[in-house]
Amino acid sequence: MKKKIKSRKVKSLIESAIVYAMDASEDFRKELIALKLENAKLRKELDESRGLEKEFPMSLEEYRRYGRQMIVEGTGGVEGQVKLRNARILVVGAGGLGCPVLPYLAGAGVGQIGIVDNDVVDTSNLHRQVLHDSTKVGMLKCESAKQVLNKLNPHVTVVTYPLRLDGSNAFEIFQGYDYVLDCTDTPLARYLISDVAVNLGMTVVSASGLGTEGQLTILNFCNVGPCYRCFYPKPPSPNAVSSCQEGGVIGPCIGLVGTMMAVETLKLILGIYTAKNFQPFLKAYSGFPDQTLRTFKMRGRQDSCECSGKNPTVTREAIESGEINYSVFCGSRDYNVCTPEERITVKNYEEKYHNDKLRGHILLDVRPHHHYGISHVPESYNLTVKELKDMEGELTKLKDEIPDIGIDSEVIVMCRYGNDSQLATRLLKDKFGISNVKDVKGGFFKYIDEINPRLPKY
């Protein structure tokens, strides 16, 4: 078993060395030398283990590296460290949660870390996804993370999966690991990860966050604890789900929750949690205005659960065959509520309206006010879809905000990406009776991209 892990490590290091050798830059040359040394050392260790029984279970460098954690009481010392080295952890998502989890697990000496993520680093990620950096914009997040982890701890094997997890690929990937960490950002991924883990008998550390808040739990503990479906038998309505992209998120708040995931993972590996002492829980962190961490005692595994209950229908076969359709189960918001005639391109907008010196039209921006405050097109009005809804079609209320508006006005509606503006267009036409309303396809961000890149995009 140990030999296998070592030869795998040697092989992957050789592969990495080849990749690095192709890049001639000085940094990579240095790295190549380090990898060669590491490779030689691992070979030596492998030879040793083939022959004589080794004097110590770890190299002297590993003793020095992990000393400060081995001497913490309760970690099990050398024995605990060997458990960490033998552990294989799969991290799904190298974003706001994955960024702190990954280096802490690598630093602690977890033997193999898998990273599933098919997204690339974007500038708008960097305020919170601090494992990546400005030079990595456009690079796959899993590869960017791997580079950092390899430098942090060469004893760790890092495997990357630059793909989107789905019912057909999840089982094969999960099977090579002991624990799965859910660092994803959609209900769909959360149900999928939990379902696959239950079917394989794996424990999941699951967390999420938004704004200044975060939540953390352990699912399917030892294949007896509650799963995601036990907590949430029905998915939330897609309209109630907010993402970091639209809801925003504070870096250290989500980072703290990710760090807590790393703590939970170490506890699982070191055997701090046992079938006897484990109690289902959900931790709720709040960053503003006071920092608080609450622990809620949660329900156990539910007999009625469709995945982990008495008569499961969410089986491996059903997931792999696609019979369980996660997109249908979780649903999606229907934004396409406007006809083609009711929509104009940003180019049309610029030519026909924006440069219109007489301003015969009213430009309505329906983004949240704090978004509008960051940047907007001059001479526009700002009312959100919700505010429009709350007026319940009363034109007088709308006139309080936009004095010049009437049922004969020509109104152009814009939002961030062209989704909410469609909903607003429908409201203005159907509820307020304004007949000449048009939605700008792709919204403010498309306008910035294609027409005026000097405006700030956030």
Place this chain on the structure above:
Amino acid sequence: MVKVKVEFMGGLDVIFNKQRMHQVLIDGGEVTIKDLIDYIVAEMISNKNDIGVFVENGTIRPGILTLINDADWELEGGEEYVLEDGDIISFTSTLHGG
């Protein structure tokens, strides 16, 4: 009459004037969580368009966890739990970002 604290977390406070903690007094003999939910819908959600954020098909919307003194309401009898003076009832929306 029963006097409890009601708390809204995970962003649910936006429909309660952004106030997380509320003191609530409800008249009656045995007041259940079901009664409390009805009371919240009738008396505490000022904008009726927001009701769907909190309840769906007559019960708490999927994706909201209900907690009685920091314990999942499933452990305490769910909607039928009878409130006691000093109870803290928390509602938290599930977060999905990461």
